[in-house]
Amino acid sequence: MASFGKIGEEEGKCFKGRIKSYQPGNGYGFIECPETYQDFGRDVYLSRQQLEQLRITTIPSSTDVTFKVYVRDGKPQAYDLEVLSHPRDGRGCGYSAPSVGGSNTLGPEAGFELRAKQCEHALNRFADCLRTLSESLDLHGLDQQSRRALQEADAVLRCEECRRDEQTQGSKILLLLEQARHKWDDRNNLCHRALRNALKQRLEAPAEPVEMMISRLRFTQASHSKRFLHGPHAGQRIESLTRQLLHGETALDDPSMLLNVVYFHGSYRSLNNRHLTAIVKYAEEMETQNRLPKKCRVRVWPLVRGLRMIFEDGSEQEVIRKFLRSNDSVSDGRSITCKRRAGQQTAVNQEVCVHLSNLDAKVEEPELYWHLREGLQDFNNYKVTIARRPDGRSNCHGWVMLENLEEAERLLKADVPPLRGRCLKLRLDNVSASKLRGSAGGGWVRCRNCQEACAPLLDVLLVEDVRLRRDAVSARHFDEAPTFFCIGKEDSLQNCDVISPHPDSAEMSFKLSLIRCKCQMDLGNIQKASRMQGNVGELLGERVVHFKCASLLLELSDRQDLLLEVRKWQYLAQATGRESPYRLSQLTVSEAIDSLGLSLNSKVPETNTHRHARVVPKRSVRA
Structure with a gap:
């Protein structure tokens, strides 16, 4: 056994090993090294102080390093750490099948x-x-x-x-x-x-901004919020800024549109991800109109410790720390997504997730994908993702993302073979389970007058969009302020009459048909999905039902004896804090009560009533 003190110091010897693991939260990790293992019979301890000397906060598994060793209480500990190479395997990315046309759809680049x-x-x-x-x-x-x-x-x-x-x-x-x-x-x-x-x-800091093609810029973050949080556009939605750029209300050479970028690993990477998102959407829309987008103005910062960006509000931030702390892109900056709240594990709630556990820690996404593919020959269009820790190690569970509930139920009933000697455990995630409960009749849209069931909540979405103007109203005199709509499938309507054409179609051509309950209550209208933003048509079809808030009651899945009455869809969305689009089948009475400040005591009206919502008892009617 080696004696106490530093090993190989008289020869200036360095050992070569590989990071076995490192936990930033605990502040320590271990290095694998065959040479030191022969002497001590254990891995080499790596402390947080060694990483702080390199000015880094974490180090991924499988990273090759050199180090020296000293012995403390008979155990080897590393010092004079040097990083030799990056890990050779990508981690933490979703995996789907390669496309037939030869393009690579293996998911985003990791690492x-x-x-x-x-x-x-x-x-x-x-x-x-x-x-x-x-x-x-x-x-x-x-x-x-x-x-x-x-x-x-x-x-x-x-x-x-x-x-x-x-x-x-x-x-x-x-x-x-x-x-x-x-x-x-x-x-x-x-x-x-x-x-x-x-x-x-x-x-030194850059002297003057320069013009640059929008296509040369990349993102640094994997996701962004839908509104600006700071600066001159604080509180404004990204889509609103895009419209201002298209209409000429805001110019690309405006000082508020100046982008701070750095050049790193072959690309210019923006530190203003929300502004770049608005600019990229503007450029895409210009190209669809066969118009040439203008160049944007950027300030290219060198990656030097100590250089600081100073903002209009007087705050400042170091450039290199800003870049490295916000740089979590998994696609090398080629794409960015809008943030979703925790618990919404599907893309825009149209995919269904099956949670998969009892995975071996060494299983990677490609191996899991092809294992399911070999065991389930008739499953083709799905993706797999493995949950990982900050250092890249597997958490031994993940998700299989499918297109609909039918495929998820088939997967749950299928006989999935063991992987690396482990039997895989599968279950629906919480979001998908709520959809399944909704499909079983746990939630309904009901007429406020007769309380008859009009549509299952599983097929009803709460989405954010802009109001459409009457045909006679000029676009320049119409405010396209965003608001929330409750929409659903035409095929899922029950106990309703569809009247075509809509009585107001002459003035509002976007209204195709009128929806009326059997009790003659006006429930809403049918509009074209193509007139709405996003992928509404893929979710609900080309003809979309727009439910009228003043005519409906919501029966939620956890309480069939109570109904929720809402006077504004926008207030319900803002109170629950849900991102658009949002399936109403995921909402429960208890969540609505907490968010809206109501009470379940229906005998005392003043305690279960709010200016925008209230809870009412359900009469005995058939579903």
Whole structure:
């Protein structure tokens, strides 16, 4: 057994190993190394302090590292840690089948966030070396001390992509370092003056914004909120800003539209993801109209520790930390999605998720996908995702995403073979289970007058859209303010008459038919799905029922003896905090009571009534 103290220090020996695991929350991890295992019979302990010296907060599993060892209480601990390479396997991405046409639909590229954090230490050291070189050139000129600083700066960056960035973009500092090294003895060579200017450009904030094609920009985040939280557009929806750009109300060269970007691993990456989302949507709409979108204005920041962006409200933020902390894109910045609340595990509530547990920790998405494919020959269109910890390790459970409840029920009844000797456990996730309860008759839309069932809640969505104007009203005089609508399938209507054409179709051509209850109560109308935003047509069909809030009562799945009366769909959506689109079959009476501030005591009207909603008892009627 090795003695107490540092191992191999007299020889300056470094050991080579691989990160077995690291838990940021606990602040420690372990390194696998066959050589040290022979001496100690255990993995090498890795503390948080070693990562802090590299200025990183976590390190993914399977990362190759070098380290030295000292012994404490007979156990090996690592110090002088150096990162050699990135993990070779992507983690945490969804997996679906490759498409027939040859395009790769294996899901988003994984590991980019982890690679970026690993490069943070090298970029910080590179900037420090460049700063030292610049000071040495100013103080000592082209002497041996400056030459050593130049050689050290040239050797810091080991990542090939980072080196390529410094050779091809911005100040092209690595090319100038190489030229200066070859022409060091020629003190009058122009490359030395160019190097001084490039060092200044590389280490200081950008002077002026530049114009750039929108297609050259990428995102840094995997998702965004639907409204702006800060700046001049605070509180405004992204779609609203896109409309302003299309109508010319806001120009791309407006100061509020200036994007802060960095160049990293071959692409310009925006630090203003919501603004870039609005600009990309504007460009897509312009292209559909065969119009050429304008260029946007960007300020390209170098990745240097200490450079800070100063905002209009007086706040400031360090550029490199802003980039690395917000950089969680799983598609290398090619796409971005709108955030969904926790519990909404399906894309826009049209997919069904089957929760899968008892997975082996070493199972990856491709292996799980093909295992299900071989065992279930008639299942084709599905995706699998494995839940992972921040360090990339599997949580031993995941999800299978299918298109409808019928396929999910078939999967639950199927005989899935064991994977790596483990029997897989499958169940519907909470969202999909609520849909199944709704399909069994647990929730209904009812007429407020006679309380007859009009449609099952499973086929009813609460969506956010803009009101359509009358044909005679000019677009410039019409306010397209967003609001919420309750919509459903025409095929699911019950105890209703469909009157075509709609009596008001001459003035409002978007209204196709009138929906009327058997008691002659006006329940709403039928409109074209193509006139609405999003993928409503894929969910409900081309003819969509728009329910009238003043004519309906909601029977929710957990209480069949009570009905919820809502005076405004918008207030229900805002009170429950649901993202659009939202299936009303997921809403329960208890959740509505808590969100709206009501009471279940129906005998005391003032305690179960709100300005926008109330709970009423259900009369004895048939479903």
